[in-house]
Amino acid sequence: MTIRKYQWSGFSLVVIVSVLLAARAAADEGMWPLNRFPAAQIQKKYRFTPSRQWLEQAQLASVRLPGCSGSIVSPSGLVMTNYHCAVSCIESLSTNDYNLLETGFYAATAAEERICPGVQINQLTAITDVTDRVAAGTKGAAGEAFAKARQAVFATIQRECGTSDDVTCEVVSLYQGGKYDLYKYRRFSDVRLVFAPEFDTAFFGGDPDNFMFPRYNLDLAFMRLYEGGAPHPANHRFAWSPAGSSPGDLVFVTGHPGTTRRQYTVAQLEFERDVRLVTDLTYYSERRGLLMEFRRRGAEQARIAAPALITVENTLKVFRGQSSALADPALLERTKADEAELRKQVAARRELEKRYGGAWDAIAKAVRGKRDPWLRAAAFNRLTASQLLGQALTLVRLPAEQAKPDADRLPEYTESALPGRRQQVTAPRPYNKEIDTVFFTHVLTHLREQLGLDDPAVKALLGRRSPEEVAASAIGGTRLDAAAVRAELMKGGAAAIAASADPLIALAKAVDPFARAARRQLEEGVDSVIDRNQELVAQARFAVFGETVYPDATFTLRVSYGTIKGWHEGARDVPPFTTLGGLYERVTGSDPFVLPKRWMERKPSVALDTPFNLSADTDIIGGNSGSPMIDRNGRIVGLVFDGNIHSIGGEYWFDETKNRTVAVDSRGIREALKSVYRADRVLAELDAP
């Protein structure tokens, strides 16, 4: 209803919006790139300005894992992250007889540390502004031409940055293309598991407690960076805080938040609500149902399904939260008001109007045509829910893409991306054909549903057979589950792929042209128009408000700041700390409220008043999992692993009154390592001078 008020008076509109924007900037909101650190804001509010060394440490002691974050916490390259960020490694190393999900893992000696197949960790070493180069390379281009030109510039810049097995470079589009920065990473591809608790401890409370607080999880894992077969001597690391934190303390979170959509236009938010979320909720809910029932096939299946189920339930909780955030009329009204205000300011200056005035309508028009291409491309994307088909597709595309000039390739096959791609193929990860058959059947069914029975792509994949038959025979017959077979095929290049009789390679070859065409239609036909015009909106925002805002999250390193803080849930006051005693009180003996035997037996020696989990009002989002929470001295006080339920709406806007980060308290971690796990080797490392 706010918007109606605005219509009464042009003057009050400006005043009210400015007040809102000012208020927002004053909150502890924002995921700030290291090179755009809001030092003045922090100084003003907290009387603290980090030194150059502080910032350098924040950058170089923070690391990125696929979809997650982590921190270097010892001089021997020990990395702390979440259990759920390491779970695919833990799962890979498990068998029925040696089930690390059940027992946990602790390498009491260096020799016992175990390689995590396929895991790579990146450390950000440099940021360079390349906005001018991208602008020059895309000048005058629009639509499909713009997308191609931009991709070509990206590939060139990344190649020149010096890609090798241990360096990877990415051009990052910030502010929806308002700015471009080149991020250069040191890449570690030998990562070993050092410590992990039991699945039941890490995910205590399971899906019901996920995104909830008070909370009691030890969502923790330690891994180690290796180079040349030896532990990486880390020059930068975060030390452990001896005292931990107290309510009201200033804290920082460094990490790699994945995606926010806070700069989306109204048309884009409506697409989120009406198309993306509805489709994704449906798909993932089916997948959840499949997994809930699959694990009842037997004990082994239960073990195999557990991590996938946790992931899908987490995803669903996020999507449900996003959907309900977008169903809150206040959000959309606010975005509408902001958008109207910005457009009004643009319209008031002829130069701006000429340059940017048409951007919003252009986006709205492109969004109206996005539904069908998006649904189609999404259906093809989901095919890689079968991990083995995913491998087949990569194998088919590798030689095809490598035959092209770098600038013409799919972005994930450019020279700078190839080392990661190759490692993904050759990593000796175990594959379970039984569950992969279930997933493949599901995505084939879904594809048929989205595209229709008579679509040429569906016919090419299924012929006259059912999804069940196609999946069972292809997964049953493939040999791609053996790393050696994949490596051999990769080495053999185009000729080997052409000659292969593997049934999954055959399906990948059959579907590839359709999947590429669908992606092209979406990216070049629709998204390129949206991207181009989002750049204009971002530039308009700079022109009107200046560079006072932070860019949407992009899986690149950011710093958030705030304080240790609970919140008010209706009439109820939620305090910011829980204790290990609370964990024991929450045990029911029924899944997911079960603690392993070790925990129950050693309870007498555990200091039950030790803080265990905490909440803070730092601004985070998915991708921040595993982030260190540090104090003003740059010392670890927590390990971020979640947000509260209100943090999910953070995708679209930051509600400082309720959006909270949830972390394992550094004191709880130490107490568990000491009194429950007796992991002295890890403890000694954390205390290393």
Next chain:
Amino acid sequence: MTIRKYQWSGFSLVVIVSVLLAARAAADEGMWPLNRFPAAQIQKKYRFTPSRQWLEQAQLASVRLPGCSGSIVSPSGLVMTNYHCAVSCIESLSTNDYNLLETGFYAATAAEERICPGVQINQLTAITDVTDRVAAGTKGAAGEAFAKARQAVFATIQRECGTSDDVTCEVVSLYQGGKYDLYKYRRFSDVRLVFAPEFDTAFFGGDPDNFMFPRYNLDLAFMRLYEGGAPHPANHRFAWSPAGSSPGDLVFVTGHPGTTRRQYTVAQLEFERDVRLVTDLTYYSERRGLLMEFRRRGAEQARIAAPALITVENTLKVFRGQSSALADPALLERTKADEAELRKQVAARRELEKRYGGAWDAIAKAVRGKRDPWLRAAAFNRLTASQLLGQALTLVRLPAEQAKPDADRLPEYTESALPGRRQQVTAPRPYNKEIDTVFFTHVLTHLREQLGLDDPAVKALLGRRSPEEVAASAIGGTRLDAAAVRAELMKGGAAAIAASADPLIALAKAVDPFARAARRQLEEGVDSVIDRNQELVAQARFAVFGETVYPDATFTLRVSYGTIKGWHEGARDVPPFTTLGGLYERVTGSDPFVLPKRWMERKPSVALDTPFNLSADTDIIGGNSGSPMIDRNGRIVGLVFDGNIHSIGGEYWFDETKNRTVAVDSRGIREALKSVYRADRVLAELDAP
């Protein structure tokens, strides 16, 4: 964008809207109650006015099944409906060794006809306008008081109508409460199965072909009405058309469309889009996933899961279609324009403004507070997805409700509803504990998710146990799967329930107070306000436009009319008939495109050019399944079983260019009965003079 245009000129608004309304009335749109038959419209367009006898036959030869429709087609009470409307009966009569889903069913003699446990069929015998009585009984009441007063009047009217074992009466709210009619039914509780094809023939094409056309389904079943142990001698029935239909022929559909929401306000449609559909899509998608995987447990499980899976996939297709209809900006813009126009006309007349002017905002306000109560009540409602828990809840509520005055009871326990309720309890339906455990686990998990772990209702149901444990022990330990046990408990009344040690009865007792409270909060706290104000909107519509419109569907008997007609799908022309030859061409040999052996063997004797399925532009919706399609002589030309994909949006508006009814052609039915099933006894009956 239409709405913006309207703002330019008050004059053009009126003109444009009137043209739209006129155009809509001219289309073959509308599900008309028998006592509001649009004779003049039909006469004007088709030069045909049905006689009194025609209408009487249409009423008395049409019947209602739970959620479905049917027609009497012989003098011995033979009822034609869809296979999918009879599938729960067919399933009940099946065992592993005698699987009617696989073999089909044909009673070659009267003695072989088999009782469908729990099935009841209603025949509408009279309609009486009771609007004035309801108005008098609710005068001056608002909110909760209104809901209670209205329910009391309903109960009185229904009781006075003469409820007995074979009579049932319902007061029906038409036009969202603008009118109230009393519907009196002859109730048949002895219904027997006469003929059904195989599951694979009835559902040929399965979920992929559902809501699609061209189509090739024999979605057909014959049942018979019995009274006093003998076939019911039917005075009214539809005869078979000897020649069938041709493109452009005028046809009528009689039946019981369930729900449309064409009179919803914008606020209500937004609630549909943002809350109901998102939640339901998620819940049913999970259920689908569970079933997809459950049937892989084995052959028996596959048989048991098949009908439930068909139902859930059908539901999901409907919800997806509704969701995408509501995501189409044109619909909401049109409703907004209509609403604005009506409000403007109301505002222009002081008397109307005073009486109705506040209704829209009152609805919008109530809808804003509906989310949480709706989610809570819906979660409790879903508990009866466990059929055995559903029985337990009925058993617990029966004595509690019967102890109250009729007017104070829950509507489904009033005197007029009790015979149906009792039959539901005592019907000797088989229950499968294995699948019911899966369903119960699922709805308990869902409830915990919606209400939160620490909700008192969740604690009352789960205690410290997991949903799996609670479901497994309660379903495992219950004896409610035996009809005799249920009958005994029902007979024993409150004392028997209080004394029962059955674990499901215990759970039903534990959850009942919470479920009732949630329902009351929704119905009396929110929906009563919406209902009351929807009445006002409906009355405002009458005051402005007169009674030229049809009421939204309410599971009561309606007639639709239109012509045999295809449509244009983009550039493609979809003709209105398919043939039996087309069915054979679509066979792939893989599920769901498999025909039973009998069909393949007898192909040489089948007349392949016989029309099989057809499309027409009559206005139908879910609940019309099993409806007869008749010609102007009141003779059967088809059996409605579906709509095309565009018909799903018919929930919210009728698109005459694309919304099509899908039916089995009467000639295809005869040819299948003759050449494939050799069901001479049924054929002879259809031809009876």
